[in-house]
Amino acid sequence: MKKPFVIGIAGGSASGKTTFTKHLEEALEGISLQILHMDSYFKPKAERPQSPAPVSGKVYMDDNHPETMDLDRLSHDLSDLIAAAEVQVIIVEGLLTLWHEEICRLLDLKLFVECRADERIVRRLRRNMGWGLSFDEIADVYLDLVRYRHDEYVEPSKWKADFILNGSNDTGVALRMIAKYVRDALKAE
Numbered sequence: 001m002k003k004p005f006v007i008g009i010a011g012g013s014a015s016g017k018t019t020f021t022k023h024l025e026e027a028l029e030g031i032s033l034q035i036l037h038m039d040s041y042f043k044p045k046a047e048r049p050q051s052p053a054p055v056s057g058k059v060y061m062d063d064n065h066p067e068t069m070d071l072d073r074l075s076h077d078l079s080d081l082i083a084a085a086e087v088q089v090i091i092v093e094g095l096l097t098l099w100h101e102e103i104c105r106l107l108d109l110k111l112f113v114e115c116r117a118d119e120r121i122v123r124r125l126r127r128n129m130g131w132g133l134s135f136d137e138i139a140d141v142y143l144d145l146v147r148y149r150h151d152e153y154v155e156p157s158k159w160k161a162d163f164i165l166n167g168s169n170d171t172g173v174a175l176r177m178i179a180k181y182v183r184d185a186l187k188a189e
Contacts, residue, residue: 004082005185006090006106010097010157011113012150013064014123016167020113021093023170027179031186032087038094041074043067053144060141064149066096075102082106088186098157109182112158115167117147 007024011017021035042048042063051062062068074092081090098104098112115123121142128138158164165174 002088002186003085004087004090005108005182006078006082006092007109007111007182008097008104008107009091009093009111009113010095010099010154010161011165011167012115012117012120012154013095013146014120014127015113015115016165016170017093017095017113020111020165020167020170020175021091023175024091024178027175028089028182031089031183033089033091034081034087035091035093036074036078036081038069038071038074038092038097041069041071041094043070051145054148056144058140058144060145062145062149064095064146064153066099066153069094069096071096071100071103075100075106078103078106089182095154096157098160099153104157104160108185109178110161110163111178112161112164113167114158114164117150119168 009017009021018037025033025035045061048068049062049065050059051065052059078090078092081087092103092107097107098110104110121139124142125135125138129135163174163178
């Protein structure tokens with residue numbers, strides 16, 4: 001089988017990365033693909049960094065720091081999937097997909113889902129409250145730490161993207177264009 005076409009999808013917390021990935025998977029129906037979700041590569045809680053917030057100094061488990069995920073294992077798993085060539089398309093989705101140099105180097109198409117911070121925090125509140133966290137718990141960690149990690153690691157990585165997508169208003173146009181691009185790339189090989 002030919003080398004798989006590898007797509008990376010990055011963006012801020014609750015920007016719409018997972019939703020876009022799901023829609024892209026549906027748009028590529030009939031094509032064999034595998035998705036690697038960066039969230040599946042969180043290190044055990046005991047190994048994740050504890051970081052003081054830049055302003056308040058309060059210490060949090062820092063789930064938006066590169067050291068909280070086993071990015072080397074993700075890179076290794078991605079390399080193995082590419083070498084095995086058992087699927088036509090591989091999608092890597094997560095906050096730091098475009099930040100990690102080795103992962104980024106393996107991507108054929110780099111996408112960044114952009115969404116304003118106020119919308120992302122509202123989405124994060126809804127999602128995390130559904131997981132049983134309180135409004136204050138979610139808001140505190142976001143305001144104290146997450147937004148700084150976004151500025152430090154996620155936001156600068158968008159300039160590595162081939163395309164920046166609208167995470168606030170999915171018109172379907174970008175999805176159709178990207179699906180066509182991937183199908184055409186697979187035919188051209």
